[in-house]
Amino acid sequence: MVLSADATMVLLAAGLIFLLALLLGVWKYRQMAVSAEHVAHPYVDIAHRAALLYSFATLLLAAFVELSDWPPPVDLAAAGIVIFFFVAAIGSYVYHGWRRDTDNQRRHPVRGTGLFMVALMVGEIGGFAVLLAGFVRAQLW
Template sequence: MEELLNHTAARIALSASGIFFMIGLLTGLWKYICMRRSEKLEAPYYVNTAHRAALMYAFSAQLLAVFAALSAFSDTVNTLAVIPPLLFFAIAIGHYINLGLTTLSNNSIRDSLDRNKDYTILNVLSVAEIGGFSVLLVGFFLRLWA
C-alpha cells in the first residue's frame, strides 16, 4: 500500500479516484431525486450516464494508480502517462453532468451542434486514454519480467 503513496503518478490517480467516486455518489443522489420526481420513476438519460461514468472512472483511476506504482518507468514518465486519461475522464463526467442538467438529448453526437468538433475530441480522447495506459502497461510488464 505504501508503494501507492510513494509515487506522484499514483497519488494523482488516487486523488482523482476519490473525487470521481464522490461525484458518482452525488450523481447517484441526483438520479434518485430525479426518479422520485418522475411519473415514470426514471432519471434523465445523461443523469444515469453521469452517475455510471463517475463510478466507472473512479475505479479506472485506481487501476491507473496501481499500474503507475508498479511501472518500471520514472515517476515523471508515469505522471505524464496518468494525466491525459484522468483529464479526459473528468471532462467526460463534466460533459455528462451538463447534458443531464439540460435533459435535451439522449444522444449527444446525434444532437450535436458541431459533430466534427465532437469527433475530433473523441479521437484525441481515444489516443490520450489508450496511449497513457499503454505506457503504464508496458512499464508494468518491463518491471514484471525484468
C-alpha cells in the first residue's frame, strides 16, 4: 500500500512524537529512580503521558488525511496546525519539568497563556474539523 505524501508526512510526525515520548519515559524513569519518593516531577510525568497520547492522536490525523477529499495542501495545513499545538503543549510540559518551577502552570500563568490556550483550542478543533469534513465529503457523499 502506498500512502499519499501528505499522510506519509503526518505519519512521520506521529513516529517522531512517539520517539519523543519514549525518550521522555527515560527521563521520567531516571527521576523516579533518584527521587526519595520514587516519583518524577509532575510535569515530566505529564510530558511523557501527553507525548504518548498525542503520538496516537497524530496517527488518527494521518488516517483522516489519507481518507480526506481535500487537496493535499489543505490536509497538510489542517493536520500541521493540530500537530503544532500538540508539540507546543509537550514543549511547555518539558519546560516546566526541566525547570521544576511549578506543579500547576495555571496557578501563576505567564503573560499570553490565556491567548495561547484559545489559539490551541481553535487550532486543534478547527484543524481536525477540516479533516473530518474532508473525510465525510470523500467517504459519505
